[in-house]
Structures are given as C-alpha cells and as structure tokens.
Amino acid sequence: MAWRMKPVDVVLVGMGWTGAILAKELGEAGLRIVGLERGVSQDTVPDWQSPSMHDELRYAVRHGMMQEVSRETYTFRNGAGQEALPIRKLGSFLPGTDLGGAGVHWNGQTWRFLPSDFRARSHNIERYGKDIMGAELAVQDWPVSYDELEPHYDRYEYLCGIGGKAGNLRGAIQPGGNPYEGPRARDYPNPPTEPAYAGALFANAALALGYTPFQVPSANMTRAYTNPEGLALQPCNVCGYCERFGCEHFAKSSPQVCILPKALAMPNVELRTRAHVTRVLLDAQRTRATGVIYIDASGREVEQPAEMVILCSFGINNVRHMLVSGIGQPYDPATGDGTVGRNYTYQTMSSATVFYGSDRRLNQFMGAGALGTVIDDFNGDNFDHSGLGFIGGGYMGVYTTGARPIEFHPVPPGTPRWGAQWKSAVARHYNHTCSVGCHGASMATRGNYLSLDTTYRDAFGVPLLRMTFDFPENDVRMSAYLTDRASEIARLMGGQTVVPSSAKRPYSVVPYQTTHNTGGAIMGADPRTSAVNRYLQSWDVPNVFVMGACAFPQNPGYNPTDTVGALTYWSAEAIKNQYLKAPGPLVR
Amino acid sequence: MTDLSRRTLLKGAGVVGAASTVPAAAQHAADHAPPGLHTRQNTNPNYRFFNAVEAAFVEAAVERLIPADPQWPGALAAGVPVFIDRQLAGPYGRGETLYLAGPWKQGTTEQGYQLRLSPAELYRTSLERIGQSSNEGKTFHQRSGDEQDAFLRRLEAGDLDLGGFSSAIFFETLLANTVEGFFADPAYGGNRDKAGWRMVGFPGAYAAFLQLYTHHGMTFDREPLGMDEHTGAHPVVHTIGR
Numbered sequence: 001m002a003w004r005m006k007p008v009d010v011v012l013v014g015m016g017w018t019g020a021i022l023a024k025e026l027g028e029a030g031l032r033i034v035g036l037e038r039g040v041s042q043d044t045v046p047d048w049q050s051p052s053m054h055d056e057l058r059y060a061v062r063h064g065m066m067q068e069v070s071r072e073t074y075t076f077r078n079g080a081g082q083e084a085l086p087i088r089k090l091g092s093f094l095p096g097t098d099l100g101g102a103g104v105h106w107n108g109q110t111w112r113f114l115p116s117d118f119r120a121r122s123h124n125i126e127r128y129g130k131d132i133m134g135a136e137l138a139v140q141d142w143p144v145s146y147d148e149l150e151p152h153y154d155r156y157e158y159l160c161g162i163g164g165k166a167g168n169l170r171g172a173i174q175p176g177g178n179p180y181e182g183p184r185a186r187d188y189p190n191p192p193t194e195p196a197y198a199g200a201l202f203a204n205a206a207l208a209l210g211y212t213p214f215q216v217p218s219a220n221m222t223r224a225y226t227n228p229e230g231l232a233l234q235p236c237n238v239c240g241y242c243e244r245f246g247c248e249h250f251a252k253s254s255p256q257v258c259i260l261p262k263a264l265a266m267p268n269v270e271l272r273t274r275a276h277v278t279r280v281l282l283d284a285q286r287t288r289a290t291g292v293i294y295i296d297a298s299g300r301e302v303e304q305p306a307e308m309v310i311l312c313s314f315g316i317n318n319v320r321h322m323l324v325s326g327i328g329q330p331y332d333p334a335t336g337d338g339t340v341g342r343n344y345t346y347q348t349m350s351s352a353t354v355f356y357g358s359d360r361r362l363n364q365f366m367g368a369g370a371l372g373t374v375i376d377d378f379n380g381d382n383f384d385h386s387g388l389g390f391i392g393g394g395y396m397g398v399y400t401t402g403a404r405p406i407e408f409h410p411v412p413p414g415t416p417r418w419g420a421q422w423k424s425a426v427a428r429h430y431n432h433t434c435s436v437g438c439h440g441a442s443m444a445t446r447g448n449y450l451s452l453d454t455t456y457r458d459a460f461g462v463p464l465l466r467m468t469f470d471f472p473e474n475d476v477r478m479s480a481y482l483t484d485r486a487s488e489i490a491r492l493m494g495g496q497t498v499v500p501s502s503a504k505r506p507y508s509v510v511p512y513q514t515t516h517n518t519g520g521a522i523m524g525a526d527p528r529t530s531a532v533n534r535y536l537q538s539w540d541v542p543n544v545f546v547m548g549a550c551a552f553p554q555n556p557g558y559n560p561t562d563t564v565g566a567l568t569y570w571s572a573e574a575i576k577n578q579y580l581k582a583p584g585p586l587v588r
Numbered sequence: 589m590t591d592l593s594r595r596t597l598l599k600g601a602g603v604v605g606a607a608s609t610v611p612a613a614a615q616h617a618a619d620h621a622p623p624g625l626h627t628r629q630n631t632n633p634n635y636r637f638f639n640a641v642e643a644a645f646v647e648a649a650v651e652r653l654i655p656a657d658p659q660w661p662g663a664l665a666a667g668v669p670v671f672i673d674r675q676l677a678g679p680y681g682r683g684e685t686l687y688l689a690g691p692w693k694q695g696t697t698e699q700g701y702q703l704r705l706s707p708a709e710l711y712r713t714s715l716e717r718i719g720q721s722s723n724e725g726k727t728f729h730q731r732s733g734d735e736q737d738a739f740l741r742r743l744e745a746g747d748l749d750l751g752g753f754s755s756a757i758f759f760e761t762l763l764a765n766t767v768e769g770f771f772a773d774p775a776y777g778g779n780r781d782k783a784g785w786r787m788v789g790f791p792g793a794y795a796a797f798l799q800l801y802t803h804h805g806m807t808f809d810r811e812p813l814g815m816d817e818h819t820g821a822h823p824v825v826h827t828i829g830r
Contacts, residue, residue: 051815054793057772062685073687076699085695085702088687197804239795361805365790366797400801405771405790417744418653418763419737423787427660430788456689508698 002293007305008032011292013277013321014313016101017561018547018568020255021159022310023263023271024229025572029580032268034304036275036294038313039098043256048104048246056404060244065105067095067314071459074316078470078506080333080447086456086464092508093346093515094244095314099273100255102314102515103561107243107369107401108219108252110162111558112153112566114380115146115182120554123381124391132391136472138343138444139391140553143525143534146182149566152573154185156565157217160253161225161233163190164217178214180382190222196400198362198434199373205492206397211375213397217562218370219253229262240402242369252369275302278460280309280325282541289327289544295460307583308543308575315550315564316344316450319520320465323452328531328540331449333468339531339539340521341450344467345555347516348394348440348475350502352487354495355412356432364403364434372399378485379557380441390477394440394557396486405430413499436490438482440503441557442518445472450520470507479503516560521550523567525587533587535574536567542585545571633670636677637708641727642715646672648729650766652736660787661780663766671769671778672711672762681708703753707761714758717750718743774814785812 009031012019023035042048058064067073067090075084096102116123121141124132133139166187167177176192192215195203203213220236227233236251250257263269274297281290281303291305311318322340323330331342356362374397376382385391402408410433411425453466471479483502490498524530527539536551538544547568549560578586635643647669656662663669675681683706695702705713718728728736742748744763746756769778771785773793779785785792792812800806 050795051793051813054795055773055815057768057776061768061772062680068685069687070684078696078698082696083693085693085699086687086689087699088701089685091700194802196801200804236798237795238797238801240797241795361807363801363806363808366801366808371801403790405784405788406768409767409771409788418740418766420655420657423654423657423660423662427787430790455691506696506698508700510698510700 002301002303004303005034005305007291007307008034009306010034010308010310011036011304011306012310012312013280013292014038014101014311014317015099015255015271016096016312016314017103017255017565019310019312020100020103020259020263021565021568022312022547022572023269024259025569026575027263027266027269029576030268033270034306035269035271036277036292036304037099037271037273038276039273041099041271041273042104042246043099044246044248044250048248050248053245053248054239054241056406059105060404061406063090063094063244065096065098065244065246066090067097073458073464075453075456075464075466076509077466077468080468084453084466084468087509091510092513093517094512095317095515095517099271100260103253103255104246105244106219106561109370109372109399109559110157110160110164110217110219110562111395112181112184113146113556113558113563114180114382116381117556118142118144118146118149120391120556124385127381128385128391132385134474136445137391137474138446140343140444140522140524140529142553143523143530144567144570149563149570150182150185152566152569153562155569156562158189159227159229159258159565160219161190161221161227161258162188162217162219162253163192163222164188165192165214167214176214178376179212180376180379188217190225193218193220193222193368193371195373196364196366196371198364198398198400199371201434201493202398202436202489203373205489206375208492209489211377211489213373213375216370216372216374216397216399218368220368220370221251227258229259231258231261233257236368238366238368238371240365240367240404242367243401272296276460277321278324278462280311280321280327280544282326286326287541289541308545310545310547312547314517315548316465316467316517316520318546318548318550319450320452322521322531322538322546323450323465324462327538327544330451333447333449336446339527339529342529342531343444343519343522343553344448344450344469344517345442345444345519345552346469346507347442347514347555348471348479348503349513350438350440350479350483350486351435351500352483352490353410353433353435353499353501354490354493355410355429355497355499356495358428358432360494361431362434363431364400364408367400367402369401370399371401373397378482388477388481390474390481392441392443392474392478392557394438394478394482396436396438396482396489398434398436400434403430410435412497436486436493438479438486439557439559440475440479440482442555443472443474444519444554448472471503471505476503476505516549516555518549518552518555518560521546522553523551524553533585535578535586536571537574537579537586539585543583545575547571633673635670635673637673637681637711638669638676641719642711643669643673644727644729645715645718646762648736649740649762650769652733652740653763653766654770661783663770665780666770666783667774667778667780668766668769671772671776672765674777675765675768676708676711682706683708701757703757710758710761714750714755717748721748775816782812782814
C-alpha cells in the first residue's frame with residue numbers, strides 16, 4: 001500500500017526545462033504544485049565549479065550527468081523483425097538526469113523551426129505533388145503554426161538570453177542573420193558570437209559559393225544579461241566545456257540559472273528530488289488521472305494525488321510513462337492504429353572533415369557549445385527539391401566546442417587504429433582538423449516507433465521502452481545530398497584533404513550522434529493519428545499534458561530545444577487561460 | 589615547456605634527491621620523468637586491481653598500442669596501466685555505467701555491448717584466457733614487439749574465443765581505455781606529466797579563451813593545467829604569438 005501524500009493541483013513529472021517553466025507559470029497562477037525529479041538537486045554553486053567540472057573523462061566519457069542506465073535504459077532494434085536488446089551502455093544519445101535535466105548539459109544551440117516545417121506534409125505536396133511522400137513517409141502537419149508559436153519562441157529566447165542576429169524582422173530580411181528564418185517580432189536579446197577560426201574559414205568558403213553564412217543563435221552568453229525573470233547571466237568565457245558539462249560561470253542558459261530560483265521561491269511550489277515516478281494513476285474508465293506513484297529515496301512507494309499530471313521528463317521517457325500507465329492507445333505499426341509511440345524520429349547527422357597542413361593552427365579547444373558558423377541554404381524547403389528524390393534538409397557548418405582529446409583526435413583514412421603511425425598521426429592532425437557538420441532532418445515512417453519491451457525491465461520492475469528505428473531511404477538520400485554540398489564548401493576551406501561521411505543504414509546505437517530523440521507522443525489535429533492535441537493535452541486523458549520533443553510529428557533539420565521551450569509556454573498559456581476556467585478537452 | 593628544459597629541470601631535481609636522500613624529492617623526479625628515465629614506478633606501481641601476471645600483459649600491450657617515440661612517451665611511461673587499474677578498481681570497473689540485467693543474448697553490431705560482464709570482469713576473464721592461449725614457451729610480454737603486434741591484431745580481429753565471446757570485444761575495451769588513460773586528466777593516474785596533452789597541444793583544465801579565440805591561428809603554447817594544479821583563478825591575459 002502506497003504512502004499517500006496530500007493532494008495537489010498539479011504534479012510535474014521531471015524538472016528540466018519544461019518542468020521548471022511550468023512550475024513558474026502555473027505557480028504564478030496560484031496552483032499548488034509538486035515537481036518530482038528522479039535525480040538529485042544540483043546547481044551552479046557548488047556543483048559545477050572549476051576545476052573539477054573540466055574533467056572530460058568523468059563527464060563526457062563516463063557520462064557523469066546522464067541517465068543511469070544501470071537502473072533504467074532502452075531496448076533497441078533496427079526493425080520489427082529483429083529481437084530488441086538493451087542499450088547496455090549509452091552511446092548514440094545521452095539523456096540527462098538530476099535537477100535541470102538535459103538543460104544543464106546541452107550545448108545551447110537555439111534554433112526556431114521554419115514556417116514550412118510546421119506544414120511539412122501540406123507544403124511539400126503543394127509544391128511537389130502528392131507522390132513526393134511515396135509509400136515510406138508518415139509525415140504529418142503540426143497542429144500549430146509558426147505564427148502562433150512566434151511569441152512563445154520570443155519568450156523562451158529572452159528567458160535564455162540568446163545571442164544572435166535576426167535574419168527576418170517582421171518580414172524584412174536583415175543582413176548578418178539567417179535569411180530563411182520565419183519573421184520575428186524583434187531581434188535577439190544579445191548580439192551574436194564572433195566566429196572561431198574554423199567557422200571563419202567555413203564562412204569564407206560558403207560566401208564564395210554564394211551561400212549566406214551566419215553565427216548560430218547561442219545560449220552561451222555574449223554579454224552580461226538580466227532576463228525578464230530578473231535573473232542575471234554572465235558572459236561566456238569560451239572554456240570548451242559545455243556539451244555534457246554544467247557551466248561554472250552562470251554563462252549558459254539552464255533551468256537553474258534562468259528560472260528555477262524564481263519558481264522555487266513560491267510557497268505553493270515544492271520540489272522533491274529522488275522521486276522516481278513509476279506510473280500515472282488513472283480512474284477505472286482511464287479517462288482521468290488521479291495522481292502518480294513514485295519511489296522515494298528510501299525506496300518507499302508514494303502516491304501523490306493531483307488534479308492535473310504534466311509529463312515533463314525527457315521526451316521519449318514521457319512516451320514510456322504513457323505506455324506504462326495506459327494513457328491512450330499504443331501504436332501498432334502492422335495496422336497503423338493507435339497513437340502512443342507513433343512517429344519516433346531522430347536526427348540525420350553527417351560531416352565532411354577537413355585535414356589541414358600543420359602550419360594552420362585551429363585551436364578548437366577555445367570553444368563553446370553554440371560557437372558555430374553555418375548556412376541554412378539547404379534546410380527544410382529552402383532549396384528546390386525537384387528531381388532530388390527526398391524532402392527535408394538540414395543546416396551545415398562548423399562548430400568549435402572544445403576539441404577535448406579523449407573523444408577528439410581525428411586521423412586521415414588509412415591510418416592504422418593504433419601503434420606508432422596512429423600516434424604520430426594524432427599528434428600531427430589534432431590541432432589541424434575540423435569538420436563541416438550537417439544537421440539533417442528525420443522524417444517519420446510507419447515502421448519507426450516506440451513501444452514497451454516485453455522482456456527487459458528497469459530497477460523498479462517497470463518494462464523498458466523499446467525503440468525500433470532505422471534511417472528512412474528519404475533521409476539517407478537527403479544526407480548524401482547535404483554531405484555533397486558540405487564537401488564542396490569544405491574543399492574551398494584551404495585544407496589538404498576532405499573526407500565526407502554521410503548517414504548510412506543501419507543506424508547504430510553505439511557511436512554518439514545526437515540526443516535529439518523526438519516524436520512518439522506527437523501533437524496533431526486528429527485523435528486517430530496523434531497522442532496529444534495542439535495544446536499538448538492528451539486526447540484520451542484530458543487532465544494529462546505531455547511536454548517535450550516527443551510532440552514533434554517529425555524532426556526538422558534543427559536542434560529541438562527552442563521549439564520545446566516555445567511549446568511549453570504555448571501550452572502553459574492554454575492551461576492558464578482555457579483549461580483552468582473549464583477543465584476538460586481543449587479541442588473536440 | 590619544451591622537452592629540453594624539462595630534462596634540465598629533472599637533472600637538477602635528481603641531484604637533490606640523490607644527495608639529500610629525501611624520498612619526496614626523488615619521488616617527484618620519478619613522477620615527472622620523461623621517457624627513458626623512469627623504470628621504477630612502472631615495475632612496482634602498487635596495482636589495486638591487476639595481479640602481477642595481468643599487469644605484465646597490460647603494461648606490454650598498452651605500450652604497443654601507444655608506443656614511445658623519440659619525442660613523446662608511450663602509454664607505459666604515461667601511466668596508462670595505472671589509469672586502467674584504478675578505473676577497474678572503481679565504479680567503472682564494477683559496471684556502474686552499464687545495464688547488466690539479463691537475459692544476455694548475442695546482438696547485432698548496431699545493438700552494442702551485450703555481455704553480462706562488468707569491465708573488471710571482462711578484463712579478468714579475458715586476461716585469464718589470453719594467459720593460457722599465449723603460452724607457447726613465452727608469455728606475451730616476453731615476445732618481440734612484432735610478435736606482440738601480431739597477437740594484438742589477432743585479438744582485434746576476433747580470432748580468439750575468450751570464453752564464449754570474441755576477443756574483439758576485449759580488444760576494443762583495452763584500446764578505448766588506453767586512449768582514455770593517455771588523454772584523461774593526470775589526476776586519474778595516466779597522462780603522466782600531461783604527456784598526452786603536450787603531444788597534441790591541449791591546454792587541459794585551463795579554460796578561459798574569450799579574449800584569445802578570435803586571434804585566429806595564434807600559437808598557444810601555455811603549459812597545460814591539470815585539475816589538481818588548478819588555482820581556481822582564470823588567467824585571461826596571454827602573449828599572442830604568430
């Protein structure tokens with residue numbers, strides 16, 4: 001029998017970016033809120049301080065800030081015909097844990113999606129005809145438009161103090177920014193970064209080919225900044241320890257730096273750490289959530305009754321909570337029926353590596369997570385896809401994020417993997433090699449999905465989430481095309497050799513690619529093909545809302561966090577202005 | 589600091605140690621010795637995980653993976669065996685970053701590691717088998733460098749069965765741990781004298797480049813800094829060379 005806590009208005013499952021924003025927004029509306037975090041508390045001071053934070057082995061290699069897979073992991077297979085086996089060691093993606101979640105260890109690359117990304121199906125069919133989708137793609141329109149999200153993008157970017165240059169101010173294209181972006185009401189709150197050396201080499205080459213390079217919008221501060229919550233951020237020191245690390249300087253936007261101090265100062269908002277939610281409790285009809293069950297630090301099973309349950313954990317972990325709790329109908333790829341687990345997508349990464357002569361010192365250890373110079377000429381539908389055999393695209397460019405040597409020691413093809421020749425090649429090429437990366441979209445298919453594993457369980461006895469995924473043919477073609485374009489630029493960057501590497505099947509969970517795991521609880525206009533409505537409210541259990549990138553119907557060629565933040569503010573506004581006045585379905 | 593100036597410094601330190609018989613000074617010299625000068629700390633590094641037979645293999649093997657050259661020490665002098673030993677004796681060795689629950693099945697390459705062995709168990713199991721299989725009159729560390737390389741290539745290719753699993757799994761773990769030990773912060777026992785960092789020009793835990801990173805192509809030759817010697821201050825002024 002579970003230990004029963006006093007009922008509250010809202011329970012937040014997970015306290016990263018989305019939980020922190022909702023704690024503040026709904027706390028301000030006067031609701032009694034409990035935020036449940038499976039990990040421990042952590043903060044800039046005393047946890048993320050130098051020099052111990054500058055430890056590549058502990059944080060980047062041993063995954064010091066990541067989900068503890070010894071307790072909780074995923075199973076994986078490339079297709080439904082295979083037996084799924086557990087991801088015993090994290091590799092391809094790295095979900096965070098502890099207070100702040102992935103919002104602590106992210107790089108800070110902060111992108112809006114294109115207006116046409118929100119109409120991915122309609123837009124492509126209007127321009128290229130209905131055959132463009134082929135039999136493979138299960139691409140859907142979003143139930144929300146860019147224009148509707150614009151004020152919420154703006155709000156999240158000002159919360160974070162993003163440094164960038166507008167490319168489109170209310171329809172007027174601006175020099176220095178991304179000319180392809182949707183119109184924004186005002187410029188970024190802070191100026192853009194200055195290019196690093198490798199970025200500058202990329203920019204010159206891209207300009208020579210007629211493209212439009214610009215600096216990536218950055219959550220690493222480009223100057224001292226006080227956000228609308230009254231919280232102060234400091235300029236980034238360009239230390240090279242962003243990705244997989246916490247920032248010691250108050251210089252990278254995180255829930256701790258940008259919002260949690262305000263949220264947790266409210267007497268009606270309570271944080272409970274070491275509270276591992278195992279399921280959402282539903283009534284007998286499975287149309288209303290009554291609270292959640294969690295395991296506390298002592299191992300005790302605790303029931304937290306609540307009027308509303310909001311899933312705020314890492315996107316695909318939210319999908320698992322829904323499947324375990326029986327919220328909505330699980331997706332079945334054989335029939336196409338069901339919604340929970342549908343349209344799991346990822347990101348299609350590739351690169352063209354440039355090897356320079358030893359007189360060219362790139363010094364990429366002088367880096368920051370979002371210090372990048374890119375072009376957007378081959379993203380979304382920014383270029384004509386006629387006759388190319390695929391839809392979608394990605395941005396491409398050079399990031400300079402730290403070049404920490406356990407993981408970064410490039411050698412040219414043909415170099416032995418060890419021994420004297422390997423060693424001399426590492427010494428020769430370490431400071432003289434950079435990569436043009438392609439950040440490609442991931443299109444939904446009928447066969448890529450999430451479900452519960454039938455064999456493997458976590459430390460609490462709950463079934464693991466099973467991931468069935470391989471790169472769609474569409475995305476393999478797209479990656480080949482993008483990598484060709486990246487190689488053309490790379491060859492003009494003044495190096496000696498260019499080595500392209502595009503995405504190929506089969507997808508592997510072993511080498512790190514990106515932690516942009518999206519979809520599985522997608523938003524849509526039709527309850528038969530989506531798990532949540534346009535306000536991220538469950539179609540089936542209307543007092544459950546589901547945050548995060550699991551809501552993306554498919555994943556465009558950008559980093560997801562800006563859109564996750566914008567959707568959270570969008571949903572919070574609907575909860576405050578509509579749901580609280582008349583609890584029930586917001587879309588019928 | 590150049591190799592030459594370091595040797596000069598060590599020469600002085602060695603004289604002090606020999607003359608005064610103060611162990612601390614001698615130990616300092618041994619800890620910071622460049623290739624060729626230190627033998628003592630590697631013959632008795634006080635291993636916590638490896639037994640003497642295991643240590644003999646690992647010391648010889650890592651030195652083939654990253655051998656000494658005229659300019660830079662190899663993995664042995666850089667303390668990589670000590671690094672791996674300490675890792676295996678701790679949480680990593682116990683498998684705290686792994687999901688090890690059963691059932692255990694052979695998966696595809698794309699599904700990654702599927703054994704029930706923690707890293708410590710993987711080393712112990714593999715080294716026991718290797719000790720048996722390489723017993724052709726000479727153990728691994730007694731063979732010539734070329735013979736050792738040939739044996740490592742067989743491990744790499746998965747030619748040996750180490751107890752129901754391919755030797756390639758052990759080899760890849762050993763190779764990854766060797767690279768880790770060559771480049772991880774010296775606080776972990778490897779990368780001795782920051783040799784790995786010096787070799788590539790990585791500044792280590794030193795981290796304040798806001799005023800430098802826009803000086804494209806500059807020569808940055810500041811002494812690398814390990815966590816344990818970090819003062820907590822961030823020097824932001826540096827001489828810019830071209």
